[in-house]
Amino acid sequence: MAKLSIHDEPVDNTAIARPPGQKAQMTQEMAAEIKTASKPKSLGKNLPQLWFGRTPWLIVGRHAQGTFTECRITNAAAQFADWERRNQADLRMLVAVLGQLREAVKSNGGKHCVAICEKKLFPPVIEVFQSTTAKMAVPDNLRGKIWDAEAGGHPKGSTH
Structure with a gap:
């Protein structure tokens, strides 16, 4: 954990704020699988899990020796029909x-x-x-x- 670093940027949390006591609600279309990787992997490696979970978004943070260098967001739902057909x-x-x-x-x-x-x-x-x-x-x-x-x-x- 000591090797991890985070690039500090101001974050606007108002978009996710909700009134006190109100339950958070999220539609399935907003669900995401979050993964980390040190080497690039194809979407195909994660597609079965995403398809079965009907999780449309894949977020992969790439790191080198604990420092995250890239964050890739992929709309995996666009691949579901083709994966299911194959x-x-x-x-x-x-x-x-x-x-x-x-x-x-x-x-x-x-x-x-x-x-x-x-x-x-x-x-x-x-x-x-x-x-x-x-x-x-x-x-x-x-x-x-x-x-x-x-x-x-x-x-x-x-x-x-």
Whole structure:
């Protein structure tokens, strides 16, 4: 941390100020992934994460030995359609695997399951086992906020 340096420039914080007690609200179109790098990397390295998170902006700060020399802001959303088109086969396989996992949980009486991917086998194999613990991966209160049981288990607001 001692090696980090920041170029001091006056910042106008009035654009982000809000009345006291008011919750901050941000639209998805304003979301950004922030990364640091010492070497240049192509947008393609980050595009899968940005696509899945529907995060339209990528901000990369480049540094040399702890001193930031450049900040690049990229509108990654402009690349989403092309990335999705190029990766259709893989995305369809992912949808199929998720569907099979969902069916495995249903056939287990809706009880907790664990999926394990054995990458050392070729092709890799995913096996589903009944969990030995009742702990959920996503807490009930969060699941209730984002998951819509009436929509067949799809996230609230999704178009399936």
